[in-house]
Amino acid sequence: MKRPKKYIIPPHTHMAVPRQVEYTNEFLFIKRGKVRVDFYDADKNYLESRILKQGDVILLAYGGHGLEMLEESEIIEAKQGPYAGVGADKRQFTPVDSNRLKSVKD
Numbered sequence: 001m002k003r004p005k006k007y008i009i010p011p012h013t014h015m016a017v018p019r020q021v022e023y024t025n026e027f028l029f030i031k032r033g034k035v036r037v038d039f040y041d042a043d044k045n046y047l048e049s050r051i052l053k054q055g056d057v058i059l060l061a062y063g064g065h066g067l068e069m070l071e072e073s074e075i076i077e078a079k080q081g082p083y084a085g086v087g088a089d090k091r092q093f094t095p096v097d098s099n100r101l102k103s104v105k106d
Contacts, residue, residue, distance in 0.1 A: 024089065026060040026079040028052070033073025038096055040064030046096035048103035066095045 003009075030052045039047040041063050051070070052058060083089055 021080050023062065024079050026077060028058050028060070029076040030054055030056045031074040031076055033069060033075075034071040035073050035075065036068045036070055036101075038066040038068075038101070040066070040093075040096075044093050046100065049101050050103070064093070 032054050034054075035052045036049055037052060037058065037060075038049045041047060044064055047063075086092060
């Protein structure tokens with residue numbers, strides 16, 4: 001949020017609202033380092049890649065993704081839990097070959 005000086009968010013609580021989560025969303029904050037994120041569609045087809053650096057944030061909401069640390073990196077990750085483990089919570093697949101990377105933006 002970006003708000004002007006003296007803007008007020010009134011004190012509040014959040015109501016109990018039943019929610020059914022079907023897909024896990026991930027929020028990543030790059031605390032330190034340099035990371036390449038490869039994006040895939042829901043059918044595991046490679047789309048493109050982007051470079052994230054210190055201070056960058058990303059929300060991974062749909063489709064597939066893979067990450068490669070281009071430098072020693074520290075990442076803060078937030079997502080719905082609890083984590084059910086590989087196989088129950090996520091399905092791994094073969095990454096794109098490095099010679100097919102496209103749209104890598106630094």
